[in-house]
Amino acid sequence: MNDIAVDVLIIGAGPSGCVASSYLKNNGISSKVVEKSKFPRFVIGESLLPRCMDHFEETGLLDCLMEQQFEIKAGARFLKDDIVCNFDFSKKHTPGWDYTWQVPRADFDHTLAKEIVKKGVDVSFGHEVTAVEFDENGHSTTTVKTEEGNEYNIRAKFIIDSSGYGRVLPRLLDLDKPSTLEANSAIFTHVKETERPEGVEGTLITFDVVKDEVWLWVIPFSNGNTSIGFVGPTEFIESFKGTNAEKLKEMLKISDYYYDRLKDLDFLFEPHIIKNYSKAVKQLYGKGYALTGNSAEFLDPVFSSGVTFATESGVKAAKLITKQLNGEKVDWEQDYTGYIMKGVDVFRTYVSEWYTGNLQKIFFHRPENPVIKEQICAVLAGYVWDETNPFVKNHNRLVKTVAKVIDMENERALS
Numbered sequence: 001m002n003d004i005a006v007d008v009l010i011i012g013a014g015p016s017g018c019v020a021s022s023y024l025k026n027n028g029i030s031s032k033v034v035e036k037s038k039f040p041r042f043v044i045g046e047s048l049l050p051r052c053m054d055h056f057e058e059t060g061l062l063d064c065l066m067e068q069q070f071e072i073k074a075g076a077r078f079l080k081d082d083i084v085c086n087f088d089f090s091k092k093h094t095p096g097w098d099y100t101w102q103v104p105r106a107d108f109d110h111t112l113a114k115e116i117v118k119k120g121v122d123v124s125f126g127h128e129v130t131a132v133e134f135d136e137n138g139h140s141t142t143t144v145k146t147e148e149g150n151e152y153n154i155r156a157k158f159i160i161d162s163s164g165y166g167r168v169l170p171r172l173l174d175l176d177k178p179s180t181l182e183a184n185s186a187i188f189t190h191v192k193e194t195e196r197p198e199g200v201e202g203t204l205i206t207f208d209v210v211k212d213e214v215w216l217w218v219i220p221f222s223n224g225n226t227s228i229g230f231v232g233p234t235e236f237i238e239s240f241k242g243t244n245a246e247k248l249k250e251m252l253k254i255s256d257y258y259y260d261r262l263k264d265l266d267f268l269f270e271p272h273i274i275k276n277y278s279k280a281v282k283q284l285y286g287k288g289y290a291l292t293g294n295s296a297e298f299l300d301p302v303f304s305s306g307v308t309f310a311t312e313s314g315v316k317a318a319k320l321i322t323k324q325l326n327g328e329k330v331d332w333e334q335d336y337t338g339y340i341m342k343g344v345d346v347f348r349t350y351v352s353e354w355y356t357g358n359l360q361k362i363f364f365h366r367p368e369n370p371v372i373k374e375q376i377c378a379v380l381a382g383y384v385w386d387e388t389n390p391f392v393k394n395h396n397r398l399v400k401t402v403a404k405v406i407d408m409e410n411e412r413a414l415s
């Protein structure tokens, strides 16, 4: 194949790469997307947040998704012992979308990828990035290998690395750093639900806390299948023996709420295990490149923030590159790292405090405080840049403080 020259090379056609390429296309910047696999392909990350609807809308990708009639996610249910905590996205502190979707990612990502191709973005499937070199101006030469084993080069003024767990530039440029979160792992599959419960119960997304640090996700899709997965400390997941299917079958017994509904259903594929999934990097950008989505940072699935950060960072990187290529000055440290890390840090607090137990104390405390609930609901909807929300602005302090007040109340009640 002949070598190619573009303004922007995008690595990976997941949600992050798709929104980035769509934004660039809408703004007259030439780009090429190279995607290692052939779509549709499986990937985990099926519960979205309302905030990502803003990104699909802004990049012109919302209508194609609407047509798919994915299962509506209007909130989220958390269960612990006999206590139920329901979040309703229409009751949240920050204005914004009050619903999103629960999606089989193979279909969802395929819809996005087909739409960018339709818009005229140049996408090559089955093409894998194997090497990248930068010159002193940040211009790059990327080596791409096709499925047939042929190689060609792409010269680009800028690279957006949205390669997800491929983590192409973090690997090639030694940008990985250890995550500060606890080492957690997940095991998951899909089941075909032949007899779903009637009404909302059958379609409700639920996070069932089966032990303080271990939880089960149940994500029903509109196609009749349901995603199920356990998340917990790596040693907990490793403590189960046998095949992955045997491990997951055994784990299901811990869920009092879901065992009967799920116990006899066949797994649609051998459960996958992802060990120690949290990832972090030393820097989010460099001369001639930006890392977006999972290639940059991944915290934890508990609040479903992955795809939303993937699209938030994909759109942001594409906007800044557009400015820069149009001759405007861009402060990448402030406008990219500063902005993205502000949101990541809010979610990092919520993830950490979930596993310390402080956030669970707030979720499952009765009676509920409706003001606090609306403020936390806005965070769970992905609106983590709204500093009018005290649970965003003071995230570090407030979760701990409220948990402490609950402890004191409980102690008073006991004495």
Ligand code: FAD
Pocket (backbone or CB within 6 Å): 011, 012, 013, 014, 015, 016, 017, 034, 035, 036, 037, 043, 044, 045, 046, 047, 048, 049, 127, 128, 129, 130, 162, 163, 164, 165, 166, 167, 168, 186, 274, 277, 292, 293, 294, 295, 298, 300, 301, 304, 305, 306, 307, 308, 310
């Ligand atoms: P991806 O969607 O992973 O896309 C990256 C693409 O890059 C892939 O198609 C890949 O084939 C391609 N690629 C990789 N290497 C190369 C290469 N060398 N050359 C070319 N192409 C390449 N997020 C949520 O929002 N909700 C959830 O409920 C949720 N649950 C999760 C559960 C678990 C157990 C885990 C581990 C993660 C979960 N996530 C969830 C996170 C979610 O999976 C990711 O955040 C999201 O998929 C990131 O999107 P992306 O576009 O960055 O990358």
